[in-house]
Amino acid sequence: MMPPQPTRPYHHGDLRPALLRAAVEAIGHAGPAATSLREVARRAGVSHAAAAYHFGDKAGLLTAVAVEGYRLLTEELRGARDAGFLEMGVAYVRFAVRHRAHFEVMYRPELYRPDDPQVRQARAVTAVLLYGTASPDAGRLAAGAAAWSLVHGLATLWLNGNLPEGLGADPEEITRLIAPYLSIPEQ
Amino acid sequence: MMPPQPTRPYHHGDLRPALLRAAVEAIGHAGPAATSLREVARRAGVSHAAAAYHFGDKAGLLTAVAVEGYRLLTEELRGARDAGFLEMGVAYVRFAVRHRAHFEVMYRPELYRPDDPQVRQARAVTAVLLYGTASPDAGRLAAGAAAWSLVHGLATLWLNGNLPEGLGADPEEITRLIAPYLSIPEQ
DNA sequence: CAGATTATCTTGCCACTGGTTAGATCACGT
DNA sequence: ACGTGATCTAACCAGTGGCAAGATAATCTG
Numbered sequence: 001m002m003p004p005q006p007t008r009p010y011h012h013g014d015l016r017p018a019l020l021r022a023a024v025e026a027i028g029h030a031g032p033a034a035t036s037l038r039e040v041a042r043r044a045g046v047s048h049a050a051a052a053y054h055f056g057d058k059a060g061l062l063t064a065v066a067v068e069g070y071r072l073l074t075e076e077l078r079g080a081r082d083a084g085f086l087e088m089g090v091a092y093v094r095f096a097v098r099h100r101a102h103f104e105v106m107y108r109p110e111l112y113r114p115d116d117p118q119v120r121q122a123r124a125v126t127a128v129l130l131y132g133t134a135s136p137d138a139g140r141l142a143a144g145a146a147a148w149s150l151v152h153g154l155a156t157l158w159l160n161g162n163l164p165e166g167l168g169a170d171p172e173e174i175t176r177l178i179a180p181y182l183s184i185p186e187q
Numbered sequence: 188m189m190p191p192q193p194t195r196p197y198h199h200g201d202l203r204p205a206l207l208r209a210a211v212e213a214i215g216h217a218g219p220a221a222t223s224l225r226e227v228a229r230r231a232g233v234s235h236a237a238a239a240y241h242f243g244d245k246a247g248l249l250t251a252v253a254v255e256g257y258r259l260l261t262e263e264l265r266g267a268r269d270a271g272f273l274e275m276g277v278a279y280v281r282f283a284v285r286h287r288a289h290f291e292v293m294y295r296p297e298l299y300r301p302d303d304p305q306v307r308q309a310r311a312v313t314a315v316l317l318y319g320t321a322s323p324d325a326g327r328l329a330a331g332a333a334a335w336s337l338v339h340g341l342a343t344l345w346l347n348g349n350l351p352e353g354l355g356a357d358p359e360e361i362t363r364l365i366a367p368y369l370s371i372p373e374q
Numbered sequence: 375c376a377g378a379t380t381a382t383c384t385t386g387c388c389a390c391t392g393g394t395t396a397g398a399t400c401a402c403g404t
Numbered sequence: 405a406c407g408t409g410a411t412c413t414a415a416c417c418a419g420t421g422g423c424a425a426g427a428t429a430a431t432c433t434g
Binding site: 109110111127138141147151152154157160161 | 310323337349361
C-alpha cells in the first residue's frame with residue numbers, strides 16, 4: 001500500500017549548497033534575470049520558502065552566487081599568475097566562459113547586494129591579483145584598468161555574441177589574438 | 188458637477204513613442220530587468236495591454252529600445268569619426284554613460300530579440316563604423332575587436348562601479364587615460 | 375532518557391507581473 | 405450616415421517574490 005518511495009526526509013541536511021548548485025544550473029539555462037527563486041527551489045526539491053529561509057530573498061541567493069564567483073575567479077587567476085600577464089587575461093576570459101552563470105551575476109550588481117561584506121572582501125582579493133599589488137601607483141592603476149577593461153569587454157562581447165565570426169570560435173584563442181594590441185610597460 | 192478634468196482622450200494619439208520614452212525613463216531608474224511593462228504603461232497613463240498592443244510583449248518593447256540605442260550610438264560615433272580613433276572610443280563611452288538605459292538593454296540580448304531584422308541592421312551599421320570598413324581584413328578585424336573590447340569593457344566596468352576610485356570620476360577622462368595603452372597600427 | 379529549545383522546512387496567503395481575450399471607444403474613408 | 409479597422413480598457417489567468425503561521429526534526433539540558 002504505502003508507496004515504496006524513499007520518502008525524502010523533511011530536513012534536507014545539506015540544502016544551502018544544494019540550492020547554490022541549483023541556482024547556478026538554472027541561471028546557466030535562462031540567465032540570471034529570468035531565473036526564479038521558485039524554479040531554483042523546485043530543482044532542489046524543496047519549497048520556495050526554504051530557499052528564502054537560507055538566503056533571505058532572491059537577492060541574497062544571487063549574492064551568494066556572486067561571492068562564489070569571485071572566489072572561483074581568484075583561483076583561476078592565481079593559477080595563471082606565474083605564467084605571465086597574457087595568461088592571466090586568458091584565464092579571465094576562460095573563467096567567464098566556463099562559469100558563465102557566476103560571471104553574469106557578478107557584473108549585474110542590481111540583481112544582488114554588491115555592498116555585502118563578503119562580496120566586498122572577495123572582490124578586493126580579486127582586485128589585488130588584477131593590479132598585481134595591493135597599493136598600485138597611478139601608472140599600474142591605469143595599466144591594470146586597461147588590461148582588465150580589454151579582457152572584460154572581450155568576455156562580455158563574446159558571451160553576447162557581439163564579436164564577428166571572422167575571429168574564430170574559441171574565446172581563449174581570440175584573447176591571444178587580441179591581447180597583444182595592448183602594450184603594458186614592463187613593471 | 189462634471190469635474191473639469193480634461194478627460195484624457197480614449198485614444199492617446201502618440202502612444203508608441205510615449206511608451207518608448209517612458210520605458211527609457213523607467214529603465215534609467217531601476218535597470219532593465221527590474222522594469223515592468225505595467226510600470227512603463229502607468230508612466231504613460233495607459234493600461235499595460237495598450238503597451239502589449241504596440242509592442243507585442245515586454246521583449247518587443249525592449250527590442251524597440253535596443254534599436255533606438257544602436258541608432259543613437261551610430262550617430263554618436265559618426266560625430267566623432269573625423270576627430271580620430273581615440274575620440275571614437277571616447278564617444279562610445281560617452282554614449283554608454285549618457286544613454287545608460289539604452290546601453291544596458293543593448294548588451295542584454297536575453298531581454299529582447301537580438302535577431303529582429305531592425306536590430307540586425309542597426310547593429311550592422313554600427314559595426315561598419317567600429318571597424319572602419321564593411322569588409323575588414325583579418326588585421327583590421329583583430330584591431331577593431333581589441334579597441335571595441337577595451338572601450339566596451341571600460342564602459343561596463345564603470346557603469347557597475349567596478350573601477351578603482353583612483354582613476355577619477357569622469358569616464359571620458361578615464362578613457363583618454365586608458366586608451367593610449369592600446370597600440371593600433373596606423374591603417 | 376524526557377522535556378524544552380532551536381533549526382529547518384511546508385502551507386497558505388498577499389500583491390504584483392506578463393500575457394491573452396472580449397469588448398469599448400474612436401478615427402476615417404465612402 | 406455608416407461601417408470598418410485601429411486603438412485602448414477591463415477582466416482574467418498562471419506564475420512570481422515575500423511573509424507569517426505552523427509542522428517536523430535535531431540538539432541541548434537536566
